[in-house]
Amino acid sequence: MLLTIRNTQAPADELGWLLHKHPARVQSFEVSFGRAHVFYPEVSEAACTAALLLDVDPVRLVRGGSEQAEGLLGQYVNDRPYAASSFMSVAIAQVLRSALTGQSKARPELVDKPLALQAALPVLPCRGGEGLLRALFEPLGYAVRAEPLVSAGEDAAWGRTPYFAVELRRTAPLRELLAHLYVLIPVLDDDKHYYIGDDEVDKLLRFGEGWLAGHPEREAIARRYLKHRASLTRRALARLAEGEADAAAEEAALASRDRGEEALERPLSLDEERLRAVTEVLVDSGAGQVLDLGCGSGKLLARLLELRQFTRLVGVDVAHTVLERAAQRLHLEDMSEKTRDRVTLLHGSLVYRDARLDGFDAAAAVEVIEHVEPSRLPSFERALFAGARPRMVVITTPNAEYNAKFAGLAAGAFRHADHRFEWTRAEFAAWAREVGERHGYAVELRPIGPVDAELGAPTQMGVFRR
Structure with missing residues (x-):
């Protein structure tokens, strides 16, 4: 499971300061479902690429009692190690947390600096097709390139799969890109590997702040992110609506407060x-x-x-x-x-x-x-x-x-x-x-x-x- 993020805005190697990961080293981290590795295939002032590679351990998943397990075989034979999913979102939150939450003690001026970013996911499930993929990312200002992955060999008769090789381009602060990926990867997969509780509503609203309330697909995003749990979806949408109403009222009032x-x-x-x-x-x-x-x-x-x-x-x-x-x-x-x-x-x-x-x-x-x-x-x-x-x-x-x-x-x-x-x-x-x-x-x-x-x-x- 792989995510690469490339910056082409000079000096491009500033990406390392935001990610809090040194470009000259390969760094590995223990996560609940295996190991996550961060390394840089490309480093220069002209272009810098950081890679987040997840090594998912199926045995550890079984020992962790994953609620997705469907029979003994299903616990060991699945596409999790190969297709981006909620595991990737968890890794972003744990391994790249400082960048996701917009923190950089050494170079704080970089947090809000727009960078020329390109994110690539070689295997991304899009259960809803390319149309949904574009409907989620294009309103946020991304240029989207999606290549469908077709079954080969003995499975060629199955034709197209729900998987795409995806590339996203946008000039934006890194924290915005990571927040969008954190929320929208499991939305596209339409599934999560862990239990969904009340705190997931808070996570959705926290990382959706500033963009989710105005997104044309916000209802679908909330429903899929919260694993189709109707009560949680209603709560999330109500809080988004409340936030919109508060902002509108405050905007009208504050615009005249000086006079x-x-x-x-x-x-x-x-x-x-x-x-x-x-x-x-x-x-x-x-x-x-x-x-x-x-x-x-x-x-x-x-x-x-x-x-x-x-x-x-x-x-x-x-x-x-x-x-x-x-x-x-x-x-x-x-x-x-x-x-x-x-x-x-x-x-x-x-x-x-x-x-x-x-x-x-x-x-x-x-x-x-x-x-x-x-x-x-x-x-x-x-x-x-x-x-x-x-x-x-x-x-x-x-x-x-x-x-x-x-x-x-x-x-x-x-x-x-x-x-x-x-x-x-x-x-x-x-x-x-x-x-x-x-x-x-x-x-x-x-x-x-x-x-x-x-x-x-x-x-x-x-x-x-x-």
Whole structure:
């Protein structure tokens, strides 16, 4: 069972940094069904090919009590060692996990770098034919070449088999290719070698994040990936639909959040003061790689991009239209290649674990947390403080007590219609302390804006350090 991945974008041997496997060595790994080997048939700056070869041990499968076994003979005589299947997905998750989840401590700038990739699977079952193969990969931007494998010799009368030699080409980050292969190989095989439980829904949604919800074949993908278990399929599709609805609602709300709030706070120049205060904290921390969570139209990113200290900036927002505005503000299309390599815009939700956000020095969420439903704050906390876990986190949010000083703002009203809550100073301090204690961060609270003796400052900032 073989998968090869080829990169032809110079310097092509950067592939080794992403895979965490040295190009000069053959490396072998024990897996539950045998051994997996990683080696490089080709290494140069012009082209680099990595191979993942699986050596499936039928005896080990029997001892493991595989649920696919059909009689004694069926346990030993089958096509598993030859045709890519869920074994390949398991090997990708175990042997290439860092690349799959988008982690590269040595070269983090490569994680989101588009590479000229070519994946080849010499024997891939396509139970649904070439049409299904194309329907799964072409909407994701792949050029697909499929050669049907025909029976030969005594079995020639059987004609065509469900097996194809497949080649996929796309310019994309490696983690995207691996996520697509991880999900879609067992979908094409329409089978899995292990028990399917509730956690498979989480795996499907985790590795399908960013592409599955909008895929035209998402129902077929969910059904086949979950081995036709109707209850799990319904659950997966419901969660995808819920995510779409959340994203649409957040996009509509967040696209307008700047206008109303800025108009209210403009006399105090709060927007400018917040950006200045957050920038100063980030500069003083010595951070080089910074996440801007809920980056909006890119105001903070534009400031940080002017400072050479910041070598990698990533803005994340749930709203596509807002990210487009950020790209325009930053003039991404007109940047030099050197500057463009320092900044990346990602579409994503702040309440879901996202491995693309791991390994950063600092993260900032400027006037963002109040847009999160209170019931989803634990998810925000887990995704940021337990998952991404940057060395420092800076959060700013309105001080609800100060609202009494805004003329025309009714008692108990929020500064913006999309705010789900606004905390008093005591409420923010209590939340910040609890989060810090749970995740090992020391917390410092600072005021931003003019300080009233009784009501405090209009904006409160929490600086979390570990």
